[in-house]
Amino acid sequence: MPRLLRPQTYRARQQRVRITPAELALWALLRRRALGAKFRRQHPLGPYIVDFFSCDAGLVVEVDGDVHDRPHARAHDAERDAFLGVCGLRVVRLRNELVQQAPERALEIIRAALADEAPPPSGSSGRGLGGRKSPARDSARDSATAYC
Numbered sequence: 243m244p245r246l247l248r249p250q251t252y253r254a255r256q257q258r259v260r261i262t263p264a265e266l267a268l269w270a271l272l273r274r275r276a277l278g279a280k281f282r283r284q285h286p287l288g289p290y291i292v293d294f295f296s297c298d299a300g301l302v303v304e305v306d307g308d309v310h311d312r313p314h315a316r317a318h319d320a321e322r323d324a325f326l327g328v329c330g331l332r333v334v335r336l337r338n339e340l341v342q343q344a345p346e347r348a349l350e351i352i353r354a355a356l357a358d359e360a361p362p363p364s365g366s367s368g369r370g371l372g373g374r375k376s377p378a379r380d381s382a383r384d385s386a387t388a389y390c
Contacts, residue, residue, distance in 0.1 A: 250286035264305050264338035265293055271349055272303075279356055287329070290322050299356050300331050307338045332358070 261269070265283070272281045272294060281303070285295040294303040309315055323333045334355045341348045 250289065250291055262305065262307065262338065264307070264341040267345060268294065268303070268305055268336070268341050268348065271345060272352070277349070277353055277356060287331075288325060290325065292326075296356070301352075301355055302326055302331050302333045303352060303355075304333060304335045305338060305341055306335055310335075 261283075269283055279296040279299045279301070281294045281296050283294055285292055287295065287302070292302045293305050295301070296303075304319075306319075310319060319335075326333050332355060334352060336348050336351065
């Protein structure tokens, strides 16, 4: 019997086929552990699909075009970043123009994020105020890292 996958998995597969030129350029630079970290492309995390994800580094890299300048897109991005932060992941957002016109600068930004040994966001410990466990936070983190 064929295995049923989550709807996000099917959507991620479709997005891998419809890659933007900027994402393709960055993927050529990130693939095969070029920066010492393994990245996945168009990877589902919870209800979202991120452009690039390194599970080992806890890093998400998003390549944003002009559509992300619209107010509703900014609000969606903020919500998405908050969810990923609660999951203990760091998010780096790069503009399409930067990736295409200055790829070495884009890699420097990603290298700096990979080298950043600061502790993950406070939400990643799974404990809320007063040291109590947060089931919602634990659930979100488990959802995000279930496919690492």
